[in-house]
Amino acid sequence: MDGRMTHKTYHRNKTVTIFFLCSLVLLALAGRLLYLMVFQSEYYTQKARELHERERSIKAARGRIIDANGKILADNKTVCTVSVIHSQITDADEVVEVLSKELDLSEEYVRKRVEKYSSIEKIRSNVDKAIGDDIRAKGLDGVKVDEDYKRYYPYDSLASKALGFTGGDNQGIIGLEVVYEEYLKGEPGTILTVTDAKGVEQAEEGEERVEPISGRDLYISLDINIQSYATQLAKQAMETKEADRVSILVMNPQNGEILAMVDVPEFDLNNPYTLPSGMDASAFSEEKRQELLNAMWRNGCINDTYEPGSTFKIVTAAAGLESGAVKTTDTFNCPGFIMVEDRKIRCHKAGGHGTENFVQGTMNSCNPVFITVGQRIGVERYYSYFRQFGLLDKTGIDLPGEAGTIMHKMENIGPVELATISFGQSFQITPIQLATTAASIVNGGRRITPHFAVRAVLADGTDSQFFTYPVRHNVVSDETSATMRYILEQVVAEGSGKNGAVEGYRVGGKTATSQTLPRGSGKYIASFLGFAPADNPQVLALAIIHNPQGTYYGGQIAAPVVKQLFENILPYLEEKSYNRT
Amino acid sequence: MDYSLLFIVLFLVGFGMVMVFSSSSYEANLELGDSTSYLRQQLFASILGLVAMIVVSNIPYHFWERFAMLAYVGSIVLILLIIPFGHTSGGATRWLYIAGVSLQVAEVAKLGMIVFLANLICKMGKGIQSNKGFMIVLALAGVVAALIYLITNNLSSAIIVMAIAILMLFVSCPDYKRFFMMGFIVLVLAAAMIFYVVQSAEAHVDDLDFRGARILAWLDPEAYASDTGFQTLQALYAIGSGGVLGKGLGQSMQKRGFLPEAQNDMIFSIICEELGLFGGIAVIVMFLLLIWRLMIIANNAPDLYGALLVVGVMGHIAVQVILNIAVVTNTIPNTGISLPFISYGGSSVMFLLIEIGLVLSVAKGIRLKDL
Numbered sequence: 001m002d003g004r005m006t007h008k009t010y011h012r013n014k015t016v017t018i019f020f021l022c023s024l025v026l027l028a029l030a031g032r033l034l035y036l037m038v039f040q041s042e043y044y045t046q047k048a049r050e051l052h053e054r055e056r057s058i059k060a061a062r063g064r065i066i067d068a069n070g071k072i073l074a075d076n077k078t079v080c081t082v083s084v085i086h087s088q089i090t091d092a093d094e095v096v097e098v099l100s101k102e103l104d105l106s107e108e109y110v111r112k113r114v115e116k117y118s119s120i121e122k123i124r125s126n127v128d129k130a131i132g133d134d135i136r137a138k139g140l141d142g143v144k145v146d147e148d149y150k151r152y153y154p155y156d157s158l159a160s161k162a163l164g165f166t167g168g169d170n171q172g173i174i175g176l177e178v179v180y181e182e183y184l185k186g187e188p189g190t191i192l193t194v195t196d197a198k199g200v201e202q203a204e205e206g207e208e209r210v211e212p213i214s215g216r217d218l219y220i221s222l223d224i225n226i227q228s229y230a231t232q233l234a235k236q237a238m239e240t241k242e243a244d245r246v247s248i249l250v251m252n253p254q255n256g257e258i259l260a261m262v263d264v265p266e267f268d269l270n271n272p273y274t275l276p277s278g279m280d281a282s283a284f285s286e287e288k289r290q291e292l293l294n295a296m297w298r299n300g301c302i303n304d305t306y307e308p309g310s311t312f313k314i315v316t317a318a319a320g321l322e323s324g325a326v327k328t329t330d331t332f333n334c335p336g337f338i339m340v341e342d343r344k345i346r347c348h349k350a351g352g353h354g355t356e357n358f359v360q361g362t363m364n365s366c367n368p369v370f371i372t373v374g375q376r377i378g379v380e381r382y383y384s385y386f387r388q389f390g391l392l393d394k395t396g397i398d399l400p401g402e403a404g405t406i407m408h409k410m411e412n413i414g415p416v417e418l419a420t421i422s423f424g425q426s427f428q429i430t431p432i433q434l435a436t437t438a439a440s441i442v443n444g445g446r447r448i449t450p451h452f453a454v455r456a457v458l459a460d461g462t463d464s465q466f467f468t469y470p471v472r473h474n475v476v477s478d479e480t481s482a483t484m485r486y487i488l489e490q491v492v493a494e495g496s497g498k499n500g501a502v503e504g505y506r507v508g509g510k511t512a513t514s515q516t517l518p519r520g521s522g523k524y525i526a527s528f529l530g531f532a533p534a535d536n537p538q539v540l541a542l543a544i545i546h547n548p549q550g551t552y553y554g555g556q557i558a559a560p561v562v563k564q565l566f567e568n569i570l571p572y573l574e575e576k577s578y579n580r581t
Numbered sequence: 582m583d584y585s586l587l588f589i590v591l592f593l594v595g596f597g598m599v600m601v602f603s604s605s606s607y608e609a610n611l612e613l614g615d616s617t618s619y620l621r622q623q624l625f626a627s628i629l630g631l632v633a634m635i636v637v638s639n640i641p642y643h644f645w646e647r648f649a650m651l652a653y654v655g656s657i658v659l660i661l662l663i664i665p666f667g668h669t670s671g672g673a674t675r676w677l678y679i680a681g682v683s684l685q686v687a688e689v690a691k692l693g694m695i696v697f698l699a700n701l702i703c704k705m706g707k708g709i710q711s712n713k714g715f716m717i718v719l720a721l722a723g724v725v726a727a728l729i730y731l732i733t734n735n736l737s738s739a740i741i742v743m744a745i746a747i748l749m750l751f752v753s754c755p756d757y758k759r760f761f762m763m764g765f766i767v768l769v770l771a772a773a774m775i776f777y778v779v780q781s782a783e784a785h786v787d788d789l790d791f792r793g794a795r796i797l798a799w800l801d802p803e804a805y806a807s808d809t810g811f812q813t814l815q816a817l818y819a820i821g822s823g824g825v826l827g828k829g830l831g832q833s834m835q836k837r838g839f840l841p842e843a844q845n846d847m848i849f850s851i852i853c854e855e856l857g858l859f860g861g862i863a864v865i866v867m868f869l870l871l872i873w874r875l876m877i878i879a880n881n882a883p884d885l886y887g888a889l890l891v892v893g894v895m896g897h898i899a900v901q902v903i904l905n906i907a908v909v910t911n912t913i914p915n916t917g918i919s920l921p922f923i924s925y926g927g928s929s930v931m932f933l934l935i936e937i938g939l940v941l942s943v944a945k946g947i948r949l950k951d952l
Contacts, residue, residue, distance in 0.1 A: 007888055012880040014752045015892055019876040022899040023869060029906045030865050036820050036910060037858040044821020051818065052834045196607070197838025205834075 054195050060186030061149050061459065062170050063215030065163060065177075068223045068259070068454075073163055074177070074269075077152035080132025080145050081125040086117050087200045089142030099123055099143070102135050117198075126150060151177075153269035159227050160266040161299035162258075162399065162452065173272075174297050176220065176452055179398050183456040183465075186215030214459035220452040221257035226250055226569050230260040233561050234543075238264050241548035241557055247300045247431055248561070250569070253439030253531055253540040256448035256469060258397075259569075263300040272297070302402045305428035306544070309514030310365045310554070311529045312424030312434070316373055317362060317487065318441045319385035321480045325376035328483060330358045338368035340419040345371065348513075362487050363495025365511065367423045374422030375415070382418070383410045388475050390447045391429065395436045396470070397450045405429045425514065435542045438529055442488065442508065442537050444481045447472035489534035499559035500530045502566045508534035509562065511554035516547070523547045528558035532566055539573060541565055582638070583944035586874045590922065590937050593867060594627050594930065597923035604836045604851040605844035605925065619844055619925055626927030630934030637938030638945070642887055645939070649700035653721070656693035659686040660728045667733075673917075675733045676928075685928035687729050687738035692932050694725060694742050695749075695893030695939075702753045703886045709753050722746030736792070737918035741900055748896035749889055752879075775800075792914075799914035813911050815840040816850035820861075820910065827857025844925040846917050849909045864923070868902045878944045887943040894936040 036044070065074035082103060089095055092114050100110045103124045113121045125148070136145040151166040164175020171185065172178030189212030194205035234246040250260035265276065275281050275292055284292065298304065320326035336352030337344050347353065347367045353360075361369030374382060386392050386407065394402045406428040408417050420426040432450055440447040449469035456465045476484075488508035491497040497509045509530030516523040526548055531540040543561040551557055601623045606616035645652075659677065663686060667674040676683040698718065708714040722743055730739035751760050778796045794809045802810035802817065819835035828834070833854045836843040843851050853861040875895035882888035898921050905920040907913045919926050921933050 007882065007885045008755075010755045011752050011885065011888060015876050015879045015888070015895075018748055018751065018892070018896065018899070019872060022872055022903065025903050026865050026869055026906075029903065029910065029912065030862055032910045032912050033820070033853065033858060033861050033865075033906075036817065037823055037853060037861065038825060040821050041824045044818050045824065048818040048822040048834065051839060194834065196834075202834075202837070 052194050053192050054199065054201075056191045056193065058189035058191060058209075058212045059149055059170065060188050060212035061214040062151060062166070062186060063180075063184040063456070063459070064217045065184075066217055066219050067227075068219075068221055069225070071224045072154060073159065073220075073222070073224070075152045075154060076149040078129045079125070079148050079150045080127040080129055080135075081148050082123045082127055082132065082135060083120050083144045083146065084114050084123060085120050085142045085144060085201070086114070087142070089114060089140075091141070095140050095143055098135065098138060098140060102131055103127065120144065120201075155224070155228075156270055157266040157268045158224070158231060159222060159261060160269045160272075161263050161297065161301075162222065162261040163269060165269045165272045174401075175299070175399060176218065178400055180218050180453060180456070183218060184215040187213035189213075216456040216458055216465070218456050219454045221252070221259060221454055222261070222452055223259045225572065226565075227260040227262065229568050230262045230541075230565055231264065231266070233565055234262045234264045237543075237545055237548075237557070237561050241545055241550065243545045243548045245300055245546040246561075247542075247544045247546075248565070249301055249431055249435050249542045250565070251435060251439060251450055251540050253443045253448070253537045256436065256439070256450045256471075257454070258450055258452050259539065261299075261301050261452075265296075267296050299399065299401075300544075300546075301431045302397060302399050303430075305403050305406055305430050306525055306546075307425050307428055307514045307516070308434050309424040309512035309525070309527065311438070311510045311512040311527055311542075312429075313362065313365065313370050313422075314438050314441060314484065314488065314510050314529070315386075315389060315391065316370050316377075316382075316422045316424075317358075318389070318476050318480055318484055319377055319382055320358075320373040321483055322385065322476050323377050323381050325381075326358050326373045328357065328359050328487065332356055332358070332361055332366070332369045332372060334361070334364075334366050334368045338371050338419075340371065341415050343416060345419055359487050359490055360495075362510075363491050365491075365496045370422040371419040374418050379410060379413045379418055382421070383413070389437050389440065390472065390475065391433065391437055395430075395432050395450050397432055397436075398453050398467075402432070403430050405433060424512065431542055431544055435529065435540060438510075438531070438542075439537070439540050440475050442481060442485050442531055442540070444478055445474050445476040447475045485534055485537070488531070492530065492534075496555045497528065497530070497559055499555055500528055500563045500566075502532065502563055502570065505532050505566065505570050506534035507532045507563075507566060508537070509559070511559055513552060513554045524552035526552050526554040526556075526558045528554050528562050530559070530562040530566065532570055538577075539566075539569065583874070583878060583941055583947075586871070586878065586937070586940065586944065589867065589871045589874060590934070593871070593922035594631075594934070596864075596867075597920075597930070598623055598627065599830070600848055600852055600923055601844045601925045603831050603855060604833065604848055607837050608843070611838075622927060623925055623930070626931050627934070629927075630931035633931065634934040634938035634941070637935055638941035640942060642890060642939060642942040642946075645696050645890075646700050646886065649697045652693035653697040653725075656686075656690040656697075656725055657728060659684075659689055660725070660732055662686075663732050673734055675735055683927070685926070687733060687735050687742075688928040688932040690725055690729060691738070691742060691745060691897055692936055694722060694745050695890060695897065695936065698722070698746055698749050699886055699889035699893060702749060702889055709750070710755065715750065715754065715759065718746060718750055735917070737904060737916045740904070740916075741897060741918075744900040745893050745896045748900075749893050752892045753885075753889065795914045795916070799911060802911060809915075812841065812847065813908075813915050816847045816909050817911055819843075819847075819850040819854040823854040823857045823861070825858045827853070827855050827860055830855050846905065846919050846924060847909055848924050849906055849920050852923075865902075865906065868898070868921075872899050875940060878940055878947070881947045882943050883946040887946060891940050891943050894940050897936065898933070 061076050064072050067073050096107055096111045096114050100107045113123055132145045162175055164177035165173055166177050167173045172181045190210045192208040194202045230248040230250055234248050238246045246264050248262040251258045333355050334347055334353040336350055337346045353364045353366045392405055394404055417426055436450050448471055451469050453467045485508055489506055492500045492507045492509045497511045500509045501507055507530055512527045514525050516525055525546055527544040529542045531537040541562045543558045545558055548557055602620040605619035609618040610616040662677055666677055668676040668678055675685050677686055702709055705714050726739040726742040729735055775796055778793045782797050798805040798810035802814045806814050819840055833851050835854055836851050840847055872895055875891055879888045879891035882891055901921050904918045908915055919929050
């Protein structure tokens with residue numbers, strides 16, 4: 001065979017050996033494949049899915065805020081977000097033309113985004129629904145119009161400081177919006193889409209949707225009619241008295257439900273970042289601007305403290321009566337001043353009130369009478385009543401940032417401090433604290449928690465969750481409470497608060513005029529706290545006018561505000577309760 | 582004509598075309614604006630290869646004996662030509678441009694080695710059984726393998742060239758001892774290498790070359806997910822997520838930019854993702870059939886020269902399939918190696934078809950009664 005080797009048996013055997021060796025190895029690899037594709041399949045499938053899936057969230061509709069009459073105070077407006085998906089665009093020029101025209105954007109701006117290779121490019125958000133619908137109706141390939149929610153307040157500035165507003169992600173920033181965030185926000189849904197490595201959605205892979213759960217509607221005790229009227233009165237008082245600020249609180253003293261909370265000037269909830277008119281935002285630094293905004297959003301009824309002045313005599317009187325330090329029939333003599341240690345503290349009536357009993361002393365708002373009562377009670381007992389009335393704690397109102405009471409430490413209260421506290425000076429409390437304490441004293445001695453929220457209800461109207469608030473009983477006895485109602489009714493009927501009287505209704509109340517610190521600045525705070533009906537209080541109102549010009553006596557400028565309010569809302573509330581029963 | 586072999590090969594080439602299209606079309610459409618771009622090039626190379634195969638199969642195989650030396654020297658010259666004229670793609674210089682067609686020289690060298698050694702071994706006669714003859718064959722193959730490794734930096738092709746030589750030696754020598762020893766030495770060296778790399782990594786030696794890094798990535802691909810382990814991990818995602826039945830032809834997600842150049846070396850992972858465990862096993866079975874058929878032809882070849890040609894082709898295909906699937910399933914460290922007949926790559930499919938042409942020519946000399 002011309003020098004060639006012949007084909008021998010061992011050659012064949014070895015070829016067969018190679019085949020079997022290869023078969024063995026391939027079998028082993030098939031085993032490896034089995035391991036990867038059956039036993040490890042779940043692991044790698046999960047990993048691959050994480051790699052391929054993109055999650056987009058669907059916003060949940062925020063719960064509405066609804067007043068006592070069912071009027072919607074905070075609602076959602078549907079707005080649109082217009083985006084383009086590069087890979088789906090078929091006619092780029094038309095898309096650029098339509099979008100720039102409809103959205104009022106430059107062609108250049110739109111073209112840059114249309115031509116960018118990305119999974120999805122946002123062109124504009126917060127687009128009016130009508131415009132969004134128009135664009136969608138044109139049916140352009142690659143143009144996506146997503147609906148979104150934007151918070152909307154139908155009454156603009158009404159109750160702005162109580163309601164609060166939401167930020168860019170629809171999250172509460174201040175007010176009830178932030179306190180009830182958990183109820184209002186709902187549960188966002190998700191869209192899971194499959195994308196390629198560059199993030200381009202793979203339409204044929206479909207999408208998985210988890211629907212969002214809308215937030216709960218929050219029903220609050222605030223009454224739009226009372227709030228509107230109180231706001232009107234506050235604005236009027238602010239204008240006529242050229243005051244800095246006017247606050248009006250209206251609450252149900254029986255259960256602490258707040259019917260109105262006004263603190264003018266208020267701000268526009270739909271444009272909460274616009275400074276008050278007359279202020280040019282560009283003139284301020286970023287820091288200063290934020291400071292001004294914070295001041296604008298500040299709720300004077302709960303965030304700020306003030307010296308209450310004579311309205312605090314309600315507390316002194318209640319403590320005096322409860323402790324037995326004073327009786328209504330006790331007589332006092334006011335020469336126009338009283339000596340405390342070596343200091344002469346004057347009564348507001350220069351000539352003095354002469355001889356008067358305790359009821360008359362209260363009607364006259366006589367300082368020497370209350371200083372005497374304070375002295376009779378004594379520092380420790382007086383202080384323990386403060387604690388019992390809840391004056392030293394916060395009220396627990398369902399609004400953020402409530403300020404605490406600024407009171408002397410007990411060991412620091414000397415005779416002079418005791419005297420000034422007796423008629424409401426040298427310490428500070430919030431308006432809501434004063435109103436709540438007064439309410440507890442006249443409602444039979446139940447320390448209630450002031451609040452707005454009544455119930456939170458699912459969007460479909462089912463599953464009402466009622467809110468409950470702590471009530472502390474017997475902070476004063478029934479008897480003391482009844483006496484206080486009688487005395488305060490006398491104050492309005494014939495005393496210093498007679499400008500608060502409303503024909504046909506029994507009104508109780510107390511006036512106050514306090515000079516702001518520093519003394520001698522010529523700035524005053526005039527206030528009046530009234531409640532009706534005096535024998536069974538259903539509504540309690542506190543009006544505070546900060547720095548009025550001209551006449552500054554609470555009895556003359558604040559009492560008429562509450563009087564007008566009561567004239568209007570007492571018949572209204574009667575009608576409402578009649579309708580309810 | 583051996584129709585069984587022809588059918589198996591045509592099936593693999595056709596299936597390869599389908600899979601090249603499936604795995605490349607998405608990216609090709611995005612990058613080149615033409616989803617059939619890779620398919621058309623593969624089709625062109627395959628047709629060229631099939632024509633060459635038919636031509637070669639009709640030439641009596643002894644015709645190539647006279648070109649044995651030319652095949653060897655020619656391979657070396659082609660490899661050396663890479664130095665001045667090499668074309669770089671994907672960071673590696675492995676191609677020569679001849680008349681507008683790119684040619685991967687390592688593919689030529691594999692065919693050259695088969696043609697050269699079959700002749701050499703026959704010429705050496707019993708001399709091949711001596712240690713001297715044995716070493717001469719190893720050394721001659723070693724030169725080509727070393728050049729491929731050093732000049733084109735293509736370790737897998739170098740390994741395949743050596744493997745072809747060793748398998749042809751194995752068949753032509755009656756003993757087993759030397760081969761056991763060689764196998765043992767290779768295993769020890771591999772183990773030592775892995776041990777060294779792991780030790781260096783633990784000692785925070787940063788100057789490991791990329792092969793060292795690939796060994797580390799092989800041991801724990803997820804720890805090197807962003808660099809060396811990336812391709813392997815993406816292939817594992819593809820394979821693992823295929824499951825038993827696969828996602829369906831064309832439904833791979835990993836080919837959509839996650840697994841880069843899915844139509845190349847990692848195409849088997851896309852087959853697994855789309856066609857599942859069944860598809861993957863079917864491909865392995867198809868290759869097993871091919872190797873079986875090559876064994877039958879080798880063992881019935883009219884003479885040793887024919888048998889050795891077929892054994893060389895058989896070794897080439899078997900080793901390449903095994904290495905490819907082992908790499909894709911992360912059974913061994915990653916080294917760029919394509920899946921015969923299926924992976925995208927003109928030179929590879931063309932020269933493989935020419936090799937099949939040789940085998941068909943050998944098969945023609947078999948009398949029917951032998952089968």
